[in-house]
Amino acid sequence: MKILVTGGAGFIGSAVVRHIIENTQDSVINVDKLTYAGNLESLASVDANTRYTFEKVDICDRIELDRVFATHKPDAIMHLAAESHVDRSITGPSDFIQTNIVGTYTLLEAARHYWIQMDSAAKSRFRFHHISTDEVYGDLLHSDEVLPDVTLPLFTESTPYAPSSPYSASKASSDHLVRAWLRTYGFPTIVxxxxxNYGPYHFPEKLIPLVILxxxxxxxxxxxxxxxQIRDWLYVEDHARALYKVVTEGQIGETYNIGGHNEKQNLEVVQTICTILDALVPKASSYAEQxxxxxxxxxxxxxxxxxxxxMSRELNWQPQETFETGLRKTVEWYLANQEWCQHVQDGTYQRERLGI
Structure with a gap:
C-alpha cells in the first residue's frame, strides 16, 4: 500500500510513519505543515528510506492537497494532523477551529474527489482513517467522591459526545464531518x-515530557x-500498531476505541516519574520535592x-507496554535525547503555563 499520513512529523504521526516504514513493505507520504510541534528530526531513522516521502503542505490548502493526490496516488489516508493541546485551545481557539475543522473538511473533499476518479478495484480498497481522541466523549467522573464498591464507567464506541474544551469540541466536529461524508457520499471512512498517549518524541507542553524536563x-x-484527574495512558508505539491494524483490517463505517488499560491520577504519574528519575539520575533530594x-x-x-x-475482539490488538515499562522507556529516551528536546522547543516555547 501507499499510505498518505497527515501530521506525520508530530508525536503520534511520526510514530505511525516509523512503524510503517520499519515494520511493513508499505510506502508513506508524510503531509505536514511543520507547526511548532512538528519536527522532522523525529523521522531521522526513516528519512533516507526510498519508501518515505515528505510534503510540506497545510491541510487547509486545497490546491496543494490536489497536487499531492495527483502526484502520489495514495491507496489510503491516515489523518492525524491536528492542533491537540487543551491549554493552547483555551488561550487561542481559532487555530483549532481552522486546522481541526476546516482542515479536515478540506482534506475530506480533496480525498473524495480523488477517490471518485479511481477505477472500481482501487476505489473499493481505499480507506480514509480519521484519528481522534477520547476527549470528545467529555467527562466520566463529575463528583469528587467515588464509593469503593461502585464500578466506574468506560468510554465505548457508542458513548454520546459531550466535549468540554475548544480542543475537544473541534475534534468532535471533525469526527462528525468524517461520518457525514460516509453517510452522504458513501466515502469509505473509519474513525x-x-x-x-505518551512516549518518545512528545512535545514538552504535555504533562509527561514537561515534568521530565x-x-x-x-x-x-x-x-x-x-x-x-484520571487518564488512561497509552504508549505511543502501541497506538501506532493499533492504527495500522485499523487502516489495513478495520471495517468501513466502524469506530474503534484504542486505550492502554492504564488509569492513573495525574499526581501518581508525576510521582512515578520522580521515582524513576531518583533511580536513574540521583541527587541529594527526591525530585518529588519539586x-x-x-x-x-x-x-x-x-x-x-x-x-x-x-479492538481486541475484532482486530486482535492489545497494548504490549504496561504503564510502568512504557514510562521507564519514556524517561530513558528523554535522558538520552536532550538535543532533540532543545531543538523542538527552539525558542518558541519555554514550558510556560498556557490556558489560564
Missing amino acids: TNCSN NALEGKPLPIYGKGD ITYVTDRPGHDRRYAIDASK
Missing part, C-alpha cells in the same frame, strides 16, 4: 478515538488542582477511560 532542570513540577500545586485548568475533565475490547 478511531484514543486515550492519552522540568525535573532535570530543578524547576517546579506543576500539578493542576489536586492532581486527582512538585507544586497550581490553579486548575478551566473546565478540566476529571476522568477519561477507554473500553478497548472491540
Whole structure:
C-alpha cells in the first residue's frame, strides 16, 4: 500500500510513519505543515528510506492537497494532523477551529474527489482513517467522591459526545464531518478515538515530557488542582500498531476505541516519574520535592477511560507496554535525547503555563 499520513512529523504521526516504514513493505507520504510541534528530526531513522516521502503542505490548502493526490496516488489516508493541546485551545481557539475543522473538511473533499476518479478495484480498497481522541466523549467522573464498591464507567464506541474544551469540541466536529461524508457520499471512512498517549518524541507542553524536563532542570513540577484527574495512558508505539491494524483490517463505517488499560491520577504519574528519575539520575533530594500545586485548568475533565475490547475482539490488538515499562522507556529516551528536546522547543516555547 501507499499510505498518505497527515501530521506525520508530530508525536503520534511520526510514530505511525516509523512503524510503517520499519515494520511493513508499505510506502508513506508524510503531509505536514511543520507547526511548532512538528519536527522532522523525529523521522531521522526513516528519512533516507526510498519508501518515505515528505510534503510540506497545510491541510487547509486545497490546491496543494490536489497536487499531492495527483502526484502520489495514495491507496489510503491516515489523518492525524491536528492542533491537540487543551491549554493552547483555551488561550487561542481559532487555530483549532481552522486546522481541526476546516482542515479536515478540506482534506475530506480533496480525498473524495480523488477517490471518485479511481477505477472500481482501487476505489473499493481505499480507506480514509480519521484519528481522534477520547476527549470528545467529555467527562466520566463529575463528583469528587467515588464509593469503593461502585464500578466506574468506560468510554465505548457508542458513548454520546459531550466535549468540554475548544480542543475537544473541534475534534468532535471533525469526527462528525468524517461520518457525514460516509453517510452522504458513501466515502469509505473509519474513525478511531484514543486515550492519552505518551512516549518518545512528545512535545514538552504535555504533562509527561514537561515534568521530565522540568525535573532535570530543578524547576517546579506543576500539578493542576489536586492532581486527582484520571487518564488512561497509552504508549505511543502501541497506538501506532493499533492504527495500522485499523487502516489495513478495520471495517468501513466502524469506530474503534484504542486505550492502554492504564488509569492513573495525574499526581501518581508525576510521582512515578520522580521515582524513576531518583533511580536513574540521583541527587541529594527526591525530585518529588519539586512538585507544586497550581490553579486548575478551566473546565478540566476529571476522568477519561477507554473500553478497548472491540479492538481486541475484532482486530486482535492489545497494548504490549504496561504503564510502568512504557514510562521507564519514556524517561530513558528523554535522558538520552536532550538535543532533540532543545531543538523542538527552539525558542518558541519555554514550558510556560498556557490556558489560564
